[in-house]
Amino acid sequence: MNIVLSQDAxxxxxxxxxEVQIMNLWKSLTFWAVIFSLFLPISxxxxxxxTGGELPNTFLAGFISGLAHxxxxxxxLASIVAVxxxxxxxxxxxxxxxxxxxxxxxxxxLGLELPFLELVIASSVxxxxxxxxxxEQPDFLLTELLTIGAGLFHGYAYGEAxxxxxxxxxxxxxxxxxxxxAGIAIGTFWVVKNLSAQSYKPIGFIICGIGFSFxxxxxxxxxxxxx
Numbered sequence: 001m002n003i004v005l006s007q008d009a010x011x012x013x014x015x016x017x018x019e020v021q022i023m024n025l026w027k028s029l030t031f032w033a034v035i036f037s038l039f040l041p042i043s044x045x046x047x048x049x050x051t052g053g054e055l056p057n058t059f060l061a062g063f064i065s066g067l068a069h070x071x072x073x074x075x076x077l078a079s080i081v082a083v084x085x086x087x088x089x090x091x092x093x094x095x096x097x098x099x100x101x102x103x104x105x106x107x108x109x110l111g112l113e114l115p116f117l118e119l120v121i122a123s124s125v126x127x128x129x130x131x132x133x134x135x136e137q138p139d140f141l142l143t144e145l146l147t148i149g150a151g152l153f154h155g156y157a158y159g160e161a162x163x164x165x166x167x168x169x170x171x172x173x174x175x176x177x178x179x180x181x182a183g184i185a186i187g188t189f190w191v192v193k194n195l196s197a198q199s200y201k202p203i204g205f206i207i208c209g210i211g212f213s214f215x216x217x218x219x220x221x222x223x224x225x226x227x
Contacts, residue, residue: 059168079150086128098178099152119215127209
């Protein structure tokens with residue numbers, strides 16, 4: 001007996017098959033991304049200079065360095081993506097994070113010290129990834145306070161690449177890293193805005209994997225310095 005399906009039924013079946021294929025692809029990408037991040041030889045100094053180790057001394061050099069730092073620094077990039085996906089108050093969360101990174105850079109330029117800098121940054125990546133795995137994400141106030149606090153530490157790390165520079169490259173550096181962070185956050189927010197909370201889990205696993213790798217490296221550096 002031949003079963004004849006209507007066009008609507010065929011479309012629904014094709015849609016289900018497509019969704020299953022997409023989820024399988026997500027699972028595969030998540031698995032390999034986590035494995036890659038765990039074995040990646042991560043070092044925070046990768047992102048501290050984009051001018052051959054020299055302090056930026058022109059407007060263009062400062063701007064390029066500012067654009068590059070949040071992208072090459074995998075811990076920074078993962079945090080920006082994570083805060084853009086967090087949902088308690090939409091785009092307000094990444095805005096608070098970006099503004100606080102500017103303040104954090106200012107703290108560095110003033111010569112103030114933030115304790116356990118790299119460990120806190122790494123832990124923030126792990127924390128934000130963990131938030132994305134929760135069935136219900138924390139409320140807006142808690143999330144905003146945590147992202148602002150994390151932003152201070154991320155911004156302080158940004159300040160390392162420009163500390164001691166003259167005013168012109170300093171300003172262009174601040175503009176550069178603010179623009180690139182805003183671009184990444186807005187792009188991520190736009191891409192995921194129509195996804196369900198369940199769809200955030202693969203992103204959360206990837207970010208957790210990156211965060212765990214950074215935390216692991218920082219703990220090793222603390223317990224076994226010089227190894």
